[in-house]
Amino acid sequence: MAYHDFNMEHHWLPFTPNRSFKKDPRIFVAADGMHFTTHDGRQVIDGISSLWCVGAGHNRKPINEAIKKQLDTLDYATAFQASNDQAFKAAELIAGMAPGDLNKVLFCNSGSEAADTSLKVALAYHRARGEGHRNIFIGREKGYHGVGFGGMSVGGIPANRKVYGAALLPRVDHMRFIHDPVNHAYINGTEPVWEEDLLLELENRILPLHDPSNVAAIIVEPVAGSAGWYLPPKGYLKRLREICDRHGILLIFDEVITGFGRLGTGFGADYYGVVPDMLNFAKCVTNGVIPLGGVICSDRIYDGMMNANSGAPEHAIEFFHGYTYSGHPVACAAAIATLNLLKEEKLYERAGQMGKVLGDAMHGAFKGLPNVIGIRTLGLAGAVELAPIAGAPGKRAYDIFMECYHHGVLVRPAADNIVICPPYIVEKEQIDRIANVVADAIRKNA
Numbered sequence: 001m002a003y004h005d006f007n008m009e010h011h012w013l014p015f016t017p018n019r020s021f022k023k024d025p026r027i028f029v030a031a032d033g034m035h036f037t038t039h040d041g042r043q044v045i046d047g048i049s050s051l052w053c054v055g056a057g058h059n060r061k062p063i064n065e066a067i068k069k070q071l072d073t074l075d076y077a078t079a080f081q082a083s084n085d086q087a088f089k090a091a092e093l094i095a096g097m098a099p100g101d102l103n104k105v106l107f108c109n110s111g112s113e114a115a116d117t118s119l120k121v122a123l124a125y126h127r128a129r130g131e132g133h134r135n136i137f138i139g140r141e142k143g144y145h146g147v148g149f150g151g152m153s154v155g156g157i158p159a160n161r162k163v164y165g166a167a168l169l170p171r172v173d174h175m176r177f178i179h180d181p182v183n184h185a186y187i188n189g190t191e192p193v194w195e196e197d198l199l200l201e202l203e204n205r206i207l208p209l210h211d212p213s214n215v216a217a218i219i220v221e222p223v224a225g226s227a228g229w230y231l232p233p234k235g236y237l238k239r240l241r242e243i244c245d246r247h248g249i250l251l252i253f254d255e256v257i258t259g260f261g262r263l264g265t266g267f268g269a270d271y272y273g274v275v276p277d278m279l280n281f282a283k284c285v286t287n288g289v290i291p292l293g294g295v296i297c298s299d300r301i302y303d304g305m306m307n308a309n310s311g312a313p314e315h316a317i318e319f320f321h322g323y324t325y326s327g328h329p330v331a332c333a334a335a336i337a338t339l340n341l342l343k344e345e346k347l348y349e350r351a352g353q354m355g356k357v358l359g360d361a362m363h364g365a366f367k368g369l370p371n372v373i374g375i376r377t378l379g380l381a382g383a384v385e386l387a388p389i390a391g392a393p394g395k396r397a398y399d400i401f402m403e404c405y406h407h408g409v410l411v412r413p414a415a416d417n418i419v420i421c422p423p424y425i426v427e428k429e430q431i432d433r434i435a436n437v438v439a440d441a442i443r444k445n446a
Contacts, residue, residue: 026405031058034423034430036410044405047434048412049423052225052257053288055351056341057425063287066337070330079107079326087327090335094285094296097266097339100275104302107294107327111256112146114280114293115219118252119150120321121278122217125250125301128308134216134248137169138206141177144226145219145254145280154219157227173206175199175218179230185374185385186367188359191234199239212247217277222268225257228417229376229383237274250277250301256293260284261342261424263379264352271379277301287338292331347424354424355380358431362420365435370446371396381421384438388416396445403441409434418442 008022028044030037034057036044049055056063070086077084091105108117119137126134139145139154146152152161153169156177161168176198184192207215222237224230244251253276258268261284265271269279278301282293309318325331342348359377366372366384374385386396397413404411404418411434412419420434 115151
C-alpha cells in the first residue's frame with residue numbers, strides 16, 4: 001500500500017512536526033516480534049519498544065487472546081459505584097509485584113493521568129490528616145510527568161511548559177537536574193558517583209524557602225527517561241527518601257518508563273532499593289496494546305483517607321476522583337496477560353542480561369564518533385548525546401532519527417540525544433544492527 005492510498009488530511013499527529021510529515025511519512029500497518037511493516041512494505045526494527053511500551057515484543061498471542069476473550073465476556077462496565085472482576089484481579093497482581101506497602105491501585109488510562117492522579121492523592125491525603133496547608137509540589141528540571149496541567153507543572157522540560165504560562169500550577173518548585181556532562185558523560189551500567197551532593201540545594205534553599213511543612217510531595221522519575229535517559233547519582237534516591245521522611249513529605253516515583261522490567265527488575269524502586277509513597281505506572285503494563293495506567297499507593301495513604309471518613313455516612317465518597325475508563329475490563333485483561341507473560345518468559349531477567357549487551361554495543365560503536373559528547377546506558381536502554389548544531393537545537397538528532405528510519409531502524413530523538421530502548425525479546429544480532437545503523441547515521445550527519 002502506498003501512503004497516498006489513504007487520506008492524511010485529518011489526523012493531527014502528537015509531538016510530531018506535522019508540516020513536514022506528509023513529505024516523508026512514517027506509517028506502520030503491521031507489527032510482529034521486533035519488527036514493523038511500513039505502508040510501503042518495508043521492515044523496520046522497533047528500537048524503542050514503541051515509546052517504551054512493548055516490552056514483550058509485538059503481536060503476542062497470549063495478550064491478543066486475553067483481549068478477544070474479554071471482549072466476548074464483558075466488553076465494558078462503569079467504574080463508578082460498581083466495578084469488574086478483571087480490575088480486581090489486575091490490581092491484586094500489580095500490588096503483589098510492587099515493593100514495600102504499595103498495595104492500593106488507582107487505575108487510569110495513561111502516564112499523564114497517573115501523574116495528575118498522584119498529585120491529587122497527595123493533596124487529599126494531607127487534607128484528610130489535618131494538614132491541608134501542604135499544597136506545594138517539587139519536581140525536577142528536565143523531569144517529564146505527562147501533558148496534563150499538573151504533570152506539566154511539576155515537569156521540567158521547557159518546550160512542554162512555555163506555551164501554557166499562567167495556567168500551570170503556581171505553588172511548584174524544581175530541583176536541579178541530575179546530569180554532570182563533564183565528569184559523567186559516559187556511563188555504562190553503573191551508578192555515577194558524584195563528589196557534589198546534588199540534594200544540598202533542596203535542603204538548604206528550596207525547602208527553607210517554602211518551609212517544608214507546606215510541601216505536599218516531591219515527584220521524580222528514578223531515571224529521567226523522556227529527557228534522554230539521564231541516571232541519578234549513587235545514593236541520590238535513598239537520600240531523597242530520607243529527606244522526605246524527615247519532613248513528612250510524600251515521595252512519588254513516576255515509573256511509567258522504568259516500571260515492569262526496563263531496568264531488569266519489576267520497578268526502578270526495586271533496582272535502587274527505595275520505596276516511594278506512590279508509584280505511577282502505564283505503558284508496558286499492557287505491552288502497549290490498550291491504554292492503561294495507574295498509581296500504586298501505600299497502605300498508609302489509603303488507610304489515612306478511609307479513617308478520616310470513618311464518621312461520615314456510609315454512602316459518602318472518600319476521594320472525588322476517577323475516569324470513565326478507570327479499570328476498563330479489557331485493558332485489565334490485557335494487563336493480566338502481559339504481566340503473566342513477562343513472568344513466564346522471565347523477561348525482566350532477560351532485559352537485565354540484554355541491557356549489558358546493549359550498553360557494550362552502544363559504547364563500542366558510538367564513542368569517538370563525530371559530535372558524540374556522551375553515552376549513558378543502564379538496563380535495557382541507553383542514549384547517545386550529540387553536540388547541537390548552532391542555532392538549531394535538536395536538528396542533528398532528528399536528522400539521525402530520519403536516516404535510521406530509512407535504513408530500517410526506529411530510534412527516538414530527544415532534544416540532542418538518540419535514545420535506544422528495544423523490547424526485552426531483542427537478540428544480540430538486532431542490537432548490533434541498531435548500533436551499526438545509528439553509528440553510520442551519526443557519521444553521515446557529522
